[in-house]
Amino acid sequence: MADNTQILLVEKPTGKLTEAHFESRQAPIPTPGEGQVLVRSVLLSQDAANRAWMQGATYRAAVNPGDVMAGYAIGEVVESRAAGFAVGDVVSGDVGWQEYAALDARAVLHCSDHRPLSHLLSVLGIAGKTAYHGLIHVPGIEAGETLVVSAAAGSVGSIVGQIGRIKGARVVGIAGGAEKCAWVRDALGFDACIDYKGEEVPSKLAELCPEGIDVYFDNVGGTILQAALFAMKLHGRISCCGAVSQYDGSAPASPVGIPGLLVVKRLRMEGFIMSDFSDRDAEAERDLAAWVASGEIQVVEDILDGLENAPGGLVGLLAGENRGKRMIRVGPDPA
Amino acid sequence: MADNTQILLVEKPTGKLTEAHFESRQAPIPTPGEGQVLVRSVLLSQDAANRAWMQGATYRAAVNPGDVMAGYAIGEVVESRAAGFAVGDVVSGDVGWQEYAALDARAVLHCSDHRPLSHLLSVLGIAGKTAYHGLIHVPGIEAGETLVVSAAAGSVGSIVGQIGRIKGARVVGIAGGAEKCAWVRDALGFDACIDYKGEEVPSKLAELCPEGIDVYFDNVGGTILQAALFAMKLHGRISCCGAVSQYDGSAPASPVGIPGLLVVKRLRMEGFIMSDFSDRDAEAERDLAAWVASGEIQVVEDILDGLENAPGGLVGLLAGENRGKRMIRVGPDPA
Numbered sequence: 001m002a003d004n005t006q007i008l009l010v011e012k013p014t015g016k017l018t019e020a021h022f023e024s025r026q027a028p029i030p031t032p033g034e035g036q037v038l039v040r041s042v043l044l045s046q047d048a049a050n051r052a053w054m055q056g057a058t059y060r061a062a063v064n065p066g067d068v069m070a071g072y073a074i075g076e077v078v079e080s081r082a083a084g085f086a087v088g089d090v091v092s093g094d095v096g097w098q099e100y101a102a103l104d105a106r107a108v109l110h111c112s113d114h115r116p117l118s119h120l121l122s123v124l125g126i127a128g129k130t131a132y133h134g135l136i137h138v139p140g141i142e143a144g145e146t147l148v149v150s151a152a153a154g155s156v157g158s159i160v161g162q163i164g165r166i167k168g169a170r171v172v173g174i175a176g177g178a179e180k181c182a183w184v185r186d187a188l189g190f191d192a193c194i195d196y197k198g199e200e201v202p203s204k205l206a207e208l209c210p211e212g213i214d215v216y217f218d219n220v221g222g223t224i225l226q227a228a229l230f231a232m233k234l235h236g237r238i239s240c241c242g243a244v245s246q247y248d249g250s251a252p253a254s255p256v257g258i259p260g261l262l263v264v265k266r267l268r269m270e271g272f273i274m275s276d277f278s279d280r281d282a283e284a285e286r287d288l289a290a291w292v293a294s295g296e297i298q299v300v301e302d303i304l305d306g307l308e309n310a311p312g313g314l315v316g317l318l319a320g321e322n323r324g325k326r327m328i329r330v331g332p333d334p335a
Numbered sequence: 336m337a338d339n340t341q342i343l344l345v346e347k348p349t350g351k352l353t354e355a356h357f358e359s360r361q362a363p364i365p366t367p368g369e370g371q372v373l374v375r376s377v378l379l380s381q382d383a384a385n386r387a388w389m390q391g392a393t394y395r396a397a398v399n400p401g402d403v404m405a406g407y408a409i410g411e412v413v414e415s416r417a418a419g420f421a422v423g424d425v426v427s428g429d430v431g432w433q434e435y436a437a438l439d440a441r442a443v444l445h446c447s448d449h450r451p452l453s454h455l456l457s458v459l460g461i462a463g464k465t466a467y468h469g470l471i472h473v474p475g476i477e478a479g480e481t482l483v484v485s486a487a488a489g490s491v492g493s494i495v496g497q498i499g500r501i502k503g504a505r506v507v508g509i510a511g512g513a514e515k516c517a518w519v520r521d522a523l524g525f526d527a528c529i530d531y532k533g534e535e536v537p538s539k540l541a542e543l544c545p546e547g548i549d550v551y552f553d554n555v556g557g558t559i560l561q562a563a564l565f566a567m568k569l570h571g572r573i574s575c576c577g578a579v580s581q582y583d584g585s586a587p588a589s590p591v592g593i594p595g596l597l598v599v600k601r602l603r604m605e606g607f608i609m610s611d612f613s614d615r616d617a618e619a620e621r622d623l624a625a626w627v628a629s630g631e632i633q634v635v636e637d638i639l640d641g642l643e644n645a646p647g648g649l650v651g652l653l654a655g656e657n658r659g660k661r662m663i664r665v666g667p668d669p670a
Contacts, residue, residue, distance in 0.1 A: 058599045221594050235611075240594040254593040259556050259575040262606030264393045269604045271597030276570075 004029045006068050007097040007310055016248050017051055022311040030102040038079035038102050041095045041330040045072045045121045046313050051247040059273050069097035074117055076334040090334055097310050117333055122325035123288050123299045131159035132284040133277035138270050139215045139237030143168025146209050150174040151219035152184045152193055155325035160217045161190045162297045172208050176320045205231040220245045226255035232265050240271040248318045300324025339364045341403050342432040342645055351583050352386055357646040365437040373414040373437050376430045376665040380407045380456045381648050386582040394608055404432040409452055411669040425669055432645050457660035458623050458634045466494035467619040468612035473605050474550045474572030478503025481544050485509040486554035487519045487528055490660035495552045496525045497632045507543050511655045540566040555580045561590035567600050575606040583653045635659025
């Protein structure tokens with residue numbers, strides 16, 4: 001029987017993640033136990049949160065050295081010992097960084113019939129639903145409000161900003177590099193985009209949001225969150241989606257002025273993860289699919305070919321090299 | 336005509352506030368202009384926020400050296416040049432630390448008929464309404480939830496905890512000193528109280544809130560906010576009322592783990608000030624008065640006699656020496 005290529009985390013990163021923290025190995029393809037399915041991986045999601053998992057338990061258990069790297073993927077059932085799953089079914093779950101995984105059926109979900117499959121990881125998947133729930137159901141957004149989005153070229157930020165525009169908000173992105181910012185404006189339709197690598201974020205926020213920020217969607221934490229806190233309007237709302245600036249190093253810095261700024265400006269800061277709103281996924285999928293069909297949302301995907309590119313892909317993601325949703329094509333689409 | 340004793344802030348404090356930052360002087364009693372009333376001060380409120388006003392503009396302009404110290408007070412109209420105000424009316428406003436002030440009528444409010452007048456600064460005034468709105472209308476509280484309140488012996492905290500008990504929550508206070516904590520439990524009816532001066536707050540929170548904190552009402556910021564953040568339950572709510580630990584020094588410290596803890600635990604942190612909810616003051620006053628009448632809320636007041644005690648009173652308040660609402664009796668009640 002063919003081998004199962006796996007990529008393991010072999011060392012817990014204390015500073016920046018590098019490809020040297022991973023190793024590839026060949027293992028036997030596992031045999032599913034009773035109640036399990038054997039899944040062949042097709043598309044593997046790459047997310048900044050993958051890095052956070054290496055730091056310790058979060059909303060999931062930590063990934064420790066010696067483990068196959070964890071990762072959410074879409075795949076095909078190639079053997080089933082579980083009721084409700086048949087060979088050929090397209091499913092998603094924590095397949096990890098490997099070609100095959102035997103997973104408990106209750107940890108696996110059937111995918112919708114929507115194609116291309118990649119959309120189920122991007123606009124209709126983790127990224128799109130994180131953007132939708134984290135904007136619509138956490139701070140909310142009203143026409144005429146000013147929305148600021150960090151990591152604006154990333155998988156989630158690129159969709160948050162587009163939803164904000166659809167809802168009638170004025171949308172200011174923050175991204176790294178002049179070229180990337182131009183793309184955020186021109187391709188994604190943001191009203192403005194601040195280059196945090198080449199511009200002073202606090203003064204640019206003051207210039208672009210003279211009346212203050214109504215809603216800040218935070219993907220990054222750190223100094224950009226700090227700048228946004230000072231630029232918030234009275235009664236502003238901050239949606240805390242992630243803190244990519246804090247994942248890839250050893251010394252996370254909190255913004256100053258907590259809780260003082262929250263009191264003085266009467267701000268609300270709220271953290272969430274996508275699965276908190278799974279009871280409203282149908283609404284999200286319906287709206288997102290409609291906006292894709294109408295052309296109101298540009299789907300931006302960044303697909304690297306081959307599981308061997310997963311380590312470099314994640315390292316690059318953390319350095320901000322991706323545009324839109326990064327994923328790894330591990331194998332061909334199901335026939 | 337009699338003199339008007341005034342107390343001025345004469346130096347901006349950079350570290351701890353002391354009585355040496357103030358000076359007393361005699362000035363003429365002012366003459367009210369058109370549209371103004373002359374108010375004789377009766378009871379002057381002392382609040383931790385008074386110290387924050389010296390640091391810079393907050394929700395009000397800064398108090399600067401040379402200014403009569405600002406302060407909210409209840410007084411009697413002794414001369415009126417404004418429609419709607421007559422001699423003998425009992426009013427409230429920013430009278431400041433002085434015996435008499437000429438105030439614009441639009442900056443002055445009529446007081447209710449409730450007596451004693453001191454209640455209008457304590458349970459039915461700033462403290463009570465801050466407690467009520469900041470608990471009921473910001474995080475909310477449900478029967479069976481665990482509520483943690485810092486500065487539990489203070490003007491606001493003492494009422495927050497009592498409202499929490501009325502609403503059926505389990506209430507854990509945090510206060511300084513074993514004797515004060517015993518009083519919080521015995522006199523105010525809190526379920527438990529942690530002595531932050533003599534006990535380790537993180538381990539005591541873990542022991543007393545084994546399933547985590549549902550609602551944390553934060554009066555202090557700093558290391559106690561930090562400990563609460565780590566002890567919050569998933570989807571917990573934090574009401575940010577003030578940060579007394581940060582006012583009286585030069586180096587405010589933010590808690591670590593912002594925004595990471597907010598995301599991982601899906602917490603909501605929200606700042607407020609009492610006046611944000613002025614449209615619901617009638618509800619607050621009705622409920623609070625009923626609870627006082629039924630004996631469900633103990634009114635705790637700490638009244639110092641004489642304006643000359645205002646500097647020492649505020650210094651002591653910031654050191655936590657008060658129990659319940661501290662105020663200064665500046666003059667006799669209106670006849």
